[in-house]
Amino acid sequence: MPVIKFAYTDLEELLGQPIDKNELIGLLPMIGSDIEGYDDEEVKVEFFPNRPDYLSVEGVARALKGFLKIEEGLPEYPLEPSGTSITIDPELRNIRPYTACCLVRDIHLTEDKLRQVMDFQEDLHWVLGRDRKKVAIGIHNLDVLKGPFRYLAADPDETSFVPLEMEEEMSLREILTEHKKGRSYAHLIDQHNRYPLIMDSEDNILSMPPIINGELTKITVDTKNLFVDVTGTDRQAVERTLNIIATSFAEDGARIQTMENIYQDGTFIRPDLTPKERQVSVKNAEKIIGIPLTSAMVVEALKKVRLDAEAIDEDKVKVLIPPYRVDILHEVDLIENVAIGYCFRKIQPEIPQVATVAREDPYHDFDQSIREIMNGLGFAEVMSLMLTNEENHYHKMRLPETERVEVAQPISQDRTMIRQSLLNGLLEFLEDNKHEELPQKIFEIGETVFLDSEKETGTVGVKKLAGMLTHSQANFTEIKSITDTLISNLGLEITIEDLEHPSFIQGRCAQLKAMKTGTSEVLVEGFFGEINPEVITNFELEYPVVALEVEFKSIN
Structure with missing residues (x-):
């Protein structure tokens, strides 16, 4: 997430008044920041990408003016x-x-x-x-x-x-x-x-x-x-x-x-700086936040976060949203701002009135068996986000773009679609950890999502396992042995045949199918092999990488 750094003096100049350092450190988390560090001269803070207006000290000062009651309501820019x-x-x-x-x-x-x-x-x-x-x-x-x-x-x-920084x-x-x-x-x-x-x-x-x-x-x-x-x-x-x-x-x-x-x-x-107009329900805000509210309280809270608000009646409040607030898409976003303006510290936690007994979701029972096998083979588990981006998922993997589930309002450029494979996520992990000792052996069990017009939701989720290994001598024989061991520990028989896959070296990639002895029903299918050097270079890695990815049909 984005991190910005600014001096207290710059902030005080924008606020038009001094601010106590300790008060500032207490206020910043209330507007949605995570304080990375501070000293006597400056502070470093991290903000969620859904608030790009906070990525400058001017944006931070504008928000703090509302909390400090220096200026409230909609800012005006002639x-x-x-x-x-x-x-x-x-x-x-x-x-x-x-x-x-x-x-x-x-x-x-x-x-x-x-x-x-x-x-x-x-x-x-x-x-x-x-x-x-x-x-x-x-x-x-x-x-x-x-x-x-x-x-x-x-x-x-x-x-x-x-061009910039050139002479010719x-x-x-x-x-x-x-x-x-x-x-x-x-x-x-x-x-x-x-x-x-x-x-x-x-x-x-x-x-x-x-x-x-x-x-x-x-x-x-x-x-x-x-x-x-x-x-x-x-x-x-x-x-x-x-x-x-x-x-x-x-x-x-x-x-x-x-x-x-x-x-x-x-x-x-x-630029067109015309504010957007929306409405928020006091009853909905009470239900979601969990505190009693009046329309006057909602108006006061919204003005504190630099929105303009006017009560229409006891339940409805009209809100004017400034043009730099690109994060407000729905009434629930306005209700979040009511909670921010009210101040989270004033909201008292309550113990739920419902008693439950927890148990593991049966859907994930099979995952534990896979983890035990992969751990036994010396692999460490990685858990990554389902969201990825086209550059890493397709282009760096040498794959053509296909139809996919895209994020309508992505909050960052690296989380724009739902993954269809786990491999690029493991490569990103290796890229981030290439300073660590070799060999590195990692795996992930996770959901992937594909478009399916026959489904009511229009999508289908597919559980996959991917494993990846990198060191100076990593080769096809090693990943084949690992794959054989995985399948045999599941009590299945494996058949393999050559496969041409853009992400793998030609002639060093195989397709696999696994089934119970004496049956023809495929329970596991996928592929394994040596990753193409171009893909390795795209992820700024320096050593050979071998990988496997399989999809589980109805094995459990």
Whole structure:
């Protein structure tokens, strides 16, 4: 999860008053943070990714103003027209079609503030942008530019500019193959014949979204005015990201100027800071939180968390939600904010009036047998999340993308879909622990989910076992022996045949089926073999890796 660090002096300057360090340390968890550490000068805090507006000290100060009763209710940010625009090339429709831009005037940057701005940008890339795939942000020195601006599709071989931290011009294609950032993010656009580019009226190149900005518009402590662009593949995400950035700068005293964003099908003024209107039921809030409430108490609590609220009647409260609050999707989210504003510390825990006797779920009885076998073979168990992302699940595994269950509102770019295999999760674990001694032998028993139109839910869950082993001599014979031992300990007979699998070395992968002696009913099926070196490199591992993955039919 994102971690930000800020000095007490920066926070006090934004609050407009001093704050006791101990009081601050007590307040921060009440707004949803986990304190990583602090000293006499600064504090380091971690926030859930569903609150990207907290990823800057300005966002933290805005929330604390409500708790300290410095300012309550909806923040207001005046907008000024800039008199300039950006025109979006229709040719970008199938490449990276959306942008939202604004101008930021009268900023005051120090070295620390400049670092905070860059960290804020990268945190938003991670939380909202899915590592720039969905959203990418450019922040530029406006004073070297002249509007109006253009967002266009350019020829990668005929267009060149000096990318950030370089001294010589490079073509767009050269940037993707020779520049460090280009190589890291080339997969986002290199499949297209033309690449996105942002230019001003004098043909100065600002950036090549989502790859890198130009050296010309690099911001420094002397920069006073900014051009902010957000580009991406999801229009709502692009515009929400701009709202978060713009309001963060506005909290620091900057002036925000709107721009006309001109598409083929219409012109839109951005940023649009119009609040959303919702309603919350007092009775529902009482039921979920478990405390008696009145509409007046709900209004007071919501204003404390910087929402605007007005009682309609004894049960209904109208709520205005600011544009930077991208986490509020349902009434239950508003009820959570009522609890936050009321203060969790004031909610007294109660012992439930229901007595139960616990027992292990029979569904998991079989899992214990598998654990005992794998532990006996020297494997350590790993338990990972069911959510993963397309990059790790498909691309790094050399697999084609298939239909899958996707997360409608992902809170981070690395948790966007439900897994269909356990292997990439084990590889991620090895990547995170490659500093540990070898050999490493790990396994996981877990659910995977597939789409199934014949099911009422539209999905089907499949329990799988995956095992993985890495050391300098790991090979096919070793993983075959492990697989044979696993199946024989289950009291089954195994048959194997060659299998071509993109994630494994050709000729060193086998498909397996297991059944009871004298029967033809397949109870376990899967595959095992040596992982392809390209996959190993994709996960930044250095030694051979062998793996098995099996699916259990009706063995228990």
